[in-house]
Amino acid sequence: MYIYDEVDKTLLAERLADFKDQVARRLSGELTEEEFKPLRLMNGVYLQLHAYMLRIAIPYGSLSSNQMRTLARIARAYDRDYGHFTTRQNIQFNWIKLEDLPEVMAELARAGMHGIQTSGNCIRNVTTDQWAGVAPDEIEDPRIFAEILRQYSTMHPEFSFLPRKFKIALTAAPHDRAAIRVHDIGLRIHRNGAGETGFEVVVGGGLGRTPFIGKTIKPFLPKRDLLSYIEAILRVYNQHGRRDNIYKARIKILVHELGAEKFAAEVEQEWLKIRDGVLALDREFIDDIASRFRYPEYESLENGVRLGNPDFERWFRNSTAIHKKPGYQIVTISLKPAGAPPGDATSYQMDVIADLADRYSFGEIRVGHEQNLVLPHVAQRDLPALWRELAAAGLATPNVGLVSDIIACPGLDYCSLANARSIPVAQELTRRFHNLDSAHAIGRLHVNISGCINACGHHHVGHIGVLGVEKNGSEFYQITLGGRADEHAELGTLIGPAVPYEQVADVIEDIVQAYVELRERPDELFIDTVKRIGVEPFKERVYAAH
Amino acid sequence: MTSPLQQKLKITGPVVITANRLSDGAVVYLDANKAWVTRLDDAVVARSAEDAAALLKIANADDISAVGPYVAPVTEAGGVFVPGNLREKIRTSGPTFELPASPER
Numbered sequence: 001m002y003i004y005d006e007v008d009k010t011l012l013a014e015r016l017a018d019f020k021d022q023v024a025r026r027l028s029g030e031l032t033e034e035e036f037k038p039l040r041l042m043n044g045v046y047l048q049l050h051a052y053m054l055r056i057a058i059p060y061g062s063l064s065s066n067q068m069r070t071l072a073r074i075a076r077a078y079d080r081d082y083g084h085f086t087t088r089q090n091i092q093f094n095w096i097k098l099e100d101l102p103e104v105m106a107e108l109a110r111a112g113m114h115g116i117q118t119s120g121n122c123i124r125n126v127t128t129d130q131w132a133g134v135a136p137d138e139i140e141d142p143r144i145f146a147e148i149l150r151q152y153s154t155m156h157p158e159f160s161f162l163p164r165k166f167k168i169a170l171t172a173a174p175h176d177r178a179a180i181r182v183h184d185i186g187l188r189i190h191r192n193g194a195g196e197t198g199f200e201v202v203v204g205g206g207l208g209r210t211p212f213i214g215k216t217i218k219p220f221l222p223k224r225d226l227l228s229y230i231e232a233i234l235r236v237y238n239q240h241g242r243r244d245n246i247y248k249a250r251i252k253i254l255v256h257e258l259g260a261e262k263f264a265a266e267v268e269q270e271w272l273k274i275r276d277g278v279l280a281l282d283r284e285f286i287d288d289i290a291s292r293f294r295y296p297e298y299e300s301l302e303n304g305v306r307l308g309n310p311d312f313e314r315w316f317r318n319s320t321a322i323h324k325k326p327g328y329q330i331v332t333i334s335l336k337p338a339g340a341p342p343g344d345a346t347s348y349q350m351d352v353i354a355d356l357a358d359r360y361s362f363g364e365i366r367v368g369h370e371q372n373l374v375l376p377h378v379a380q381r382d383l384p385a386l387w388r389e390l391a392a393a394g395l396a397t398p399n400v401g402l403v404s405d406i407i408a409c410p411g412l413d414y415c416s417l418a419n420a421r422s423i424p425v426a427q428e429l430t431r432r433f434h435n436l437d438s439a440h441a442i443g444r445l446h447v448n449i450s451g452c453i454n455a456c457g458h459h460h461v462g463h464i465g466v467l468g469v470e471k472n473g474s475e476f477y478q479i480t481l482g483g484r485a486d487e488h489a490e491l492g493t494l495i496g497p498a499v500p501y502e503q504v505a506d507v508i509e510d511i512v513q514a515y516v517e518l519r520e521r522p523d524e525l526f527i528d529t530v531k532r533i534g535v536e537p538f539k540e541r542v543y544a545a546h
Numbered sequence: 547m548t549s550p551l552q553q554k555l556k557i558t559g560p561v562v563i564t565a566n567r568l569s570d571g572a573v574v575y576l577d578a579n580k581a582w583v584t585r586l587d588d589a590v591v592a593r594s595a596e597d598a599a600a601l602l603k604i605a606n607a608d609d610i611s612a613v614g615p616y617v618a619p620v621t622e623a624g625g626v627f628v629p630g631n632l633r634e635k636i637r638t639s640g641p642t643f644e645l646p647a648s649p650e651r
Contacts (some may be wrong), residue, residue: 027569029610047613049637082646097570341646348648410631414642424643475629523561 001364002113002147003292003493004021011154012282015116019043022103029294037537042122043449044115045101048414054096054107054116057125060146060170061089061367068365070111072350073272078104083350084345085335087407087458088167089127089367090118094414102284116154122152123234123367127168130368133227133295134376138326139189139197142411144290145226149279152227157233163241164249166234167206174487179212179369181205182461183490184251185233190222199226202264203233204255205489210280212252213489217264223286225271227279232271236263256540296377297398301327305380312387318398320383329362329380333373333390336398338434341423342408343371360386370407370446372400403445403512405428407458411451411468412475418451420468420501422476425449428505433512437515442512443532445526448483463483463527464508465492475501481538482530499546507542514541555599560627562589563601564637565612565648571636574612576605587637589629591620598606 019354021041026036036430040046046056056071069128071091075083078100079093086092087386096104100383108114117124126146133141153159159166171178180186186202199221205214221229233251240258242248255263303326307313321330333353336342345353357365361375368374378386390396399405406429409415411422426449433439448462452469459465465480477499480492499507512526518537521531528540563576567584574582575589584591587596592598605615609643618637619630636642 032609033613047566047571049633050566050573050640076648080645081648099569108566341643344646346646346648413636413643421642423641428642475632 001062002143002459003294005292006512008112009293012112012114016045016102016105016109016115016468019105023098023102024103033516038120040117041103041119044118045098045118047094047187048094048416049412050100050414051095052101053414054093054101054104054115055086056091056093056113056115057115057118058089058091059150060126060128060143061130062143063365063366063367065357065363067111067113068354068357070107071426072114072347072354073368074104074107075347075350080473082267082344082346084341084410084429085312085345085367086371086407087369087371087456088125089369090125091367092135092410095338095376119163119165120160121166122160123149123162123166123168126150126153126168126170127178127183127369129173129364130374131177131321131330131376132172132301132366133293134323134325134328135173135177137175138173138324139191139294140172141290142170142187142189143293144286145187145189145199145223146170147289147293148286149230152230159238162234162238163243164246164251166237166251168230176485176487176489178370179458179461179485179489181487182207182458182485183214186214187215187226187228189203190220195360196222196291198222201233203230203353204252204260206250206252207460208249208250209453209455210253211491212256212258213491214252214257215260217260217267224281225275226281228275228277229267229271231274231279231423232267236266240266259306269481279400296364298325298328298377301325301381303327303380305329305383309384312384312538313441315387315396315398316383318402318440319396319400320378323377325377329383331370331375331383331386333375333376334400336399336405336430336511337394337397338404339427340430342406342426343463345373349393349395350396352389356389357377357384370405374404379439393510398436399439401444401446402433402439403442403447404433404439406419406430406447406449407462408449408536409456411449411457412419415451415456418468420477422449422451422457422466422468425466425468425477425501425504429508432505432509441522442516443523444513445512445515446484447508458485459483460491461489462492463530464511466504466508469498471498477501477504477540479504479511481535482527495535496543499542503546507546510545511538514538519536555595555602555617557592557595557598557620558616558619559631560591560593560622561598561617562586562591562620562627563605563607563615563616564589564618564634567612568613572620576601576615580604582608586620586629587626589620589627592617
């Protein structure tokens with residue numbers, strides 16, 4: 001965990017005092033809604049269909065057990081007893097009252113949390129691999145650079161009013177668990193031919209109305225140059241990004257319209273002016289940031305897990321992964337039990353997870369962009385006990401990465417932008433695929449659902465993508481196949497006309513059944529079958545039947 | 547350019563004026579006394595564009611009680627007015643699924 005210093009604490013205290021005053025002035029009528037709206041958005045406060053929604057940043061998805069308990073308390077005292085973990089490693093509360101917000105923000109600040117820069121046209125919460133620091137395949141801990149970027153971008157005066165919102169993601173492993181190629185800037189830490197570590201810089205990725213896979217504009221950027229190069233990108237975007245049309249304002253449009261080569265040349269030109277200035281990162285500074293991360297004091301253990309109970313074994317094989325330290329395991333907690341809204345956790349579950357994190361994971365929890373949670377440091381000998389306690393709280397569904405591990409945005413049940421519901425579609429699918437034997441036989445398959453073209457459910461990069469649209473007052477759903485968000489990121493291909501709400505679960509069941517019949521062998525993954533045979537066979541199956 | 551407030555309002559059936567209450571975001575409707583109420587049953591229903599525009603003007607003038615007023619369709623069913631589309635139905639009745647809940651402690 002990263003330990004905040006006095007600078008962070010002072011900043012939060014000052015922002016809290018400002019916000020408290022702003023809310024009081026709004027409630028008294030001194031501020032109009034037009035004046036207040038940008039102020040509340042800067043603190044992560046949205047107005048949704050039937051209530052205010054508060055989005056709280058979880059920097060690079062890292063939470064302490066105490067922070068989780070704070071979230072549980074807020075859910076109980078100020079909301080409706082649950083929270084929703086998002087695809088950007090944040091949490092949202094859907095029923096917060098404006099008049100309670102100063103107290104809620106004060107509780108958050110006491111725990112080192114806030115909603116700053118979770119909305120607005122600024123640099124948003126920097127995200128990374130939920131297994132950062134513990135994954136055996138990573139080169140080094142990407143959170144150190146995520147933290148440097150967090151400090152750099154927090155209330156940066158030059159980049160607080162960009163043409164549009166701006167999202168940065170990092171990974172330090174060859175297998176991309178952070179979806180870096182669909183972010184405004186994606187950074188991949190890797191080694192060059194000389195054995196030095198630096199960043200591959202990917203720019204202009206994004207989903208939404210006009211999806212693009214990001215383009216690499218710098219194959220290798222030395223660490224010392226990270227901030228100056230990022231600043232050069234932001235300056236070029238800030239100057240040339242379109243402010244006249246919200247639909248064309250993201251950096252992906254600029255990169256697309258200029259072309260990646262020309263965009264890179266503009267960045268290079270800007271960078272040369274600043275690369276050796278104050279933003280150059282020296283070793284001492286990087287080491288200082290790294291020293292503020294507290295790593296667990298691991299025991300010297302040998303690998304070994306006692307299997308035997310088939311239910312435990314299934315969970316172990318599905319929901320845990322090898323840790324970089326012998327004798328330890330990374331545990332993913334599925335927030336996708338059959339029939340539940342994806343990514344939601346009750347205050348009771350949050351408290352249970354906080355207690356389990358204290359007892360079994362050095363007090364640390366991670367949030368993944370797939371809307372599941374992670375206990376990153378569990379001794380293998382503790383796994384059976386942990387599993388039993390998770391199961392008792394409804395948190396041990398062994399469906400991680402399977403067809404029922406669905407990513408879904410809040411959709412029309414909450415969101416004022418949505419055209420169609422996402423959660424009930426996800427719930428119906430999790431019920432249909434609740435049989436774990438079948439789900440495991442189907443294998444890895446990611447279903448992503450968005451309730452509108454803004455794509456918060458990342459439908460473009462779902463193996464099966466589902467996009468809700470509205471037609472003549474009714475909900476319809478477009479289906480795409482073959483998308484993926486990993487190191488081989490691709491956008492899915494639309495299979496044909498949208499299908500009505502009543503048929504969407506049947507259609508997806510048909511697609512899955514077609515895959516089972518069409519795969520060459522039981523271990524050919526859905527995504528590989530689609531790659532091999534294209535979408536036509538699935539399209540024929542769907543439109544012949546519906 | 548004509549401001550959205552000055553643009554001619556078009557409606558195809560009965561409508562109400564709805565918004566979110568400032569203090570807590572709750573869904574509210576304008577009633578015949580120009581007050582905000584939480585029950586759709588108590589809302590004043592406009593049947594012409596002129597009436598709807600006049601009510602919207604009243605709603606927009608009140609920036610303290612409610613936020614973002616707009617015209618929402620309603621339909622008559624069995625002598626009462628109900629939301630005219632799914633979005634408004636969800637605003638009136640809440641999410642269409644059971645909300646997560648902790649066990650009794």
